[in-house]
Amino acid sequence: MRPRRLLTVVMSAALGAAIIAGGAMAAGGRPASRTWSGFPVKKVEQALHAKGSVVHGVLSIGIERDDITGVHIGKTPIEPAFEINGEADFQPLSHGRAFLNGDIALKPSELDPFISALLRNGLTFQAEHQHMYDFKPIVWFIHYRGEGNPVKLANELHNALKVTATPFPQAPPAHPHTSLDPKRLTKILHGYYYEVGNGGVVTVYVARRNPIYINGIHVKPQTNIATNIAFEPLGKKGGYAAVVPDFGMVASEIDKVVGTMRSMGWDIGCLYNQETAEHPQLYFSHEFKVGNPYKLAEQVRKGLDRTNSY
Numbered sequence: 001m002r003p004r005r006l007l008t009v010v011m012s013a014a015l016g017a018a019i020i021a022g023g024a025m026a027a028g029g030r031p032a033s034r035t036w037s038g039f040p041v042k043k044v045e046q047a048l049h050a051k052g053s054v055v056h057g058v059l060s061i062g063i064e065r066d067d068i069t070g071v072h073i074g075k076t077p078i079e080p081a082f083e084i085n086g087e088a089d090f091q092p093l094s095h096g097r098a099f100l101n102g103d104i105a106l107k108p109s110e111l112d113p114f115i116s117a118l119l120r121n122g123l124t125f126q127a128e129h130q131h132m133y134d135f136k137p138i139v140w141f142i143h144y145r146g147e148g149n150p151v152k153l154a155n156e157l158h159n160a161l162k163v164t165a166t167p168f169p170q171a172p173p174a175h176p177h178t179s180l181d182p183k184r185l186t187k188i189l190h191g192y193y194y195e196v197g198n199g200g201v202v203t204v205y206v207a208r209r210n211p212i213y214i215n216g217i218h219v220k221p222q223t224n225i226a227t228n229i230a231f232e233p234l235g236k237k238g239g240y241a242a243v244v245p246d247f248g249m250v251a252s253e254i255d256k257v258v259g260t261m262r263s264m265g266w267d268i269g270c271l272y273n274q275e276t277a278e279h280p281q282l283y284f285s286h287e288f289k290v291g292n293p294y295k296l297a298e299q300v301r302k303g304l305d306r307t308n309s310y
Contacts, residue, residue, distance in 0.1 A: 047154035058222035098150035121156035132269035179238035
């Protein structure tokens with residue numbers, strides 16, 4: 001559910017210091033994408049046949065489904081970097097181990113074979129759902145996780161992905177460009193970083209204030225649990241975009257957020273859990289609207305204000 005990683009980082013003052021403490025940073029504020037003390041970044045990437053970036057202490061590898069084309073919501077084209085993608089996030093643990101958490105976009109015919117492949121390879125099947133009910137053709141998503149040696153986890157995940165038509169190898173765009181203003185969007189949303197992906201798609205990430213545990217592990221926001229807001233530019237001037245926030249909420253926040261967004265005309269695409277053995281349990285909702293990206297970012301911020309988010 002994320003664009004390919006990555007590119008440019010902007011951190012809020014409220015959260016930046018705490019997150020940076022968890023991971024190496026290169027000069028100029030960019031994440032150290034090729035080196036990371038004690039963690040086998042290159043070996044993990046080689047095993048998965050995909051390259052990523054270290055984002056505040058988590059190796060995040062985006063996996064797009066470039067082979068799933070022609071997807072629309074109404075007349076709006078949905079690009080792979082916008083909403084037909086997934087990611088694999090590796091958070092280091094003690095004694096050379098790692099926590100893997102992620103998801104993948106799938107064709108309906110790939111669902112059962114992929115679930116079986118996950119289980120055969122010792123990974124945990126966590127969720128199966130759609131993001132938007134009116135994708136045509138429909139796209140499904142499966143969430144998974146694992147714990148152990150990071151290279152072994154990457155091999156297990158790649159073995160499972162081989163039963164799908166997911167194209168490999170994959171890598172982030174070398175010189176991403178967008179007609180949108182990522183810094184302005186990040187400031188409006190109080191995000192702690194943004195990224196620019198293929199097709200000029202901008203995604204801004206906003207973390208919750210409270211700690212989240214999955215299977216007893218204190219996980220970082222970068223392990224696929226932060227609220228992300230994706231902006232797909234429609235046209236070359238940057239004044240019109242399709243926007244999909246993916247709100248991460250506890251149960252008591254759901255009706256407040258959904259009610260706020262519906263009052264502003266947002267289409268509610270889904271509501272689901274994406275992790276098992278999570279505490280507190282988070283619920284996620286993808287929502288959709290087309291218009292001026294900066295005005296829509298202000299509306300998304302009103303939804304975020306109904307949650308315990310920065």
